[in-house]
Amino acid sequence: MNLDDYRIADEPFYRPVADEIALFEAAYGDRLPVMLKGPTGCGKTRFVEHMAWRLGRPLITVACHEDMTASDLAGRFLLSPEGTVWHDGPLTTAVRHGAICYLDEIVEARQDTTVVIHPLTDARRVLPLDKHNEVIQAHSDFALTISYNPGYQSAVKDLKESTKQRFVAIEFSYPERDVEAAIVAREAGVESGLADVLVAIGARSRNLRGQGLDEGASTRMLIHAGRLVRAGMPIETATRSAIVLPITDDADMREALSGAVAACIA
Numbered sequence: 342m343n344l345d346d347y348r349i350a351d352e353p354f355y356r357p358v359a360d361e362i363a364l365f366e367a368a369y370g371d372r373l374p375v376m377l378k379g380p381t382g383c384g385k386t387r388f389v390e391h392m393a394w395r396l397g398r399p400l401i402t403v404a405c406h407e408d409m410t411a412s413d414l415a416g417r418f419l420l421s422p423e424g425t426v427w428h429d430g431p432l433t434t435a436v437r438h439g440a441i442c443y444l445d446e447i448v449e450a451r452q453d454t455t456v457v458i459h460p461l462t463d464a465r466r467v468l469p470l471d472k473h474n475e476v477i478q479a480h481s482d483f484a485l486t487i488s489y490n491p492g493y494q495s496a497v498k499d500l501k502e503s504t505k506q507r508f509v510a511i512e513f514s515y516p517e518r519d520v521e522a523a524i525v526a527r528e529a530g531v532e533s534g535l536a537d538v539l540v541a542i543g544a545r546s547r548n549l550r551g552q553g554l555d556e557g558a559s560t561r562m563l564i565h566a567g568r569l570v571r572a573g574m575p576i577e578t579a580t581r582s583a584i585v586l587p588i589t590d591d592a593d594m595r596e597a598l599s600g601a602v603a604a605c606i607a
C-alpha cells in the first residue's frame with residue numbers, strides 16, 4: 342500500500358493564532374490523540390492539513406455522518422471475481438500504514454460507530470477487526486485527530502464521556518482582528534482595506550450570537566464575500582450573498598445584520 346495519494350506536497354497556508362502548532366507537535370510526538378474544538382469555518386481543517394504537511398505525514402480525512410458505520414471506518418468484505426475480498430477502510434489504512442487520520446465533525450457519527458476508535462486511543466494502540474479476524478497494532482507514525490464543534494451539541498448528538506476523555510483538546514476560535522484580516526486578505530486575494538471591513542462585519546455578526554443567531558459569520562464566510570468582490574460584485578451584494586442570506590432565514594435577523602453590514606461599509 343502506497344500512501345502517496347494522501348501526502349500533502351505544498352505547504353497549506355496556515356496563520357497561527359496561539360500556540361496550536363507547538364501543542365500539536367508535542368501531542369504528535371507522543372502520539373496522543375488530538376481533538377480540535379471550535380466553531381465552523383475557523384481553520385480546523387486547514388490546520389490539520391498544515392500539520393500533516395509540517396510533520397511530513399500522509400493525511401486521511403473522513404467526513405463523519407449519521408449513516409456512517411463502524412465498517413465504513415474499519416473495512417469490509419466485498420464481492421469480486423475471485424470471491425470475497427477484504428478491503429481496509431480509511432481508518433484501517435491509516436493505522437496499518439502510518440498516516441494521520443482526521444475524523445471531521447465526529448459528533449455527526451453515531452456513538453456505536455465512534456467506539457471503534459477506543460482501543461486506538463489508549464496505551465494498546467490496536468484496532469481489532471472482528472470481521473477479518475485480525476488485531477492490528479498501529480504503525481508508529483499513526484495518530485488520530487478529530488474535530489468537534491461544541492455549538493452543535495445536543496443530548497442526542499454528543500460524544501460519549503468515555504470518548505471525550507481520551508483526547509487532548511486544542512481550542513479554536515475566530516482570530517483577533519488583525520490576524521483574521523491578514524487571513525481574509527490572503528485567502529480571498531483582496532487588499533487589506535477591504536479585509537478590514539469584512540472582519541469588522543464578522544465581529545458585529547458574532548455579537549448577535551444568542552440574540553437569534555446560533556453562530557456569527559465564520560472566517561470562511563468573510564473569505565467568500567471577499568472573493569465575490571474580487572470577482573467583480575459590489576460589496577453590498579457580496580456581503581449579502583456570502584454572509585447575510587446563508588446565515589439566517591429569519592427576516593428580522595437579516596434586517597439587523599444588513600444594518601450592521603451597512604454601518605461597516607459606510
Ligand SMILES: Nc1ncnc2c1ncn2[C@@H]1O[C@H](COP(=O)(O)OP(=O)(O)O)[C@@H](O)[C@H]1O
Nearest residue numbers: 354355356381382383384385386387528560561
Ligand atoms: N488560521 C488560519 N490560517 C489560514 N487560513 C485560515 C485560518 N483560519 C481560517 N482560514 C481560512 O478559512 C477557511 C475555513 O477554514 P476551515 O479550516 O475549513 O474551517 P473548519 O474546518 O474549522 O470548519 C479555510 O479554507 C481558510 O481559507
Ligand SMILES: [Mg+2]
Nearest residue numbers: 385386445488
Ligand atoms: Mg472543517
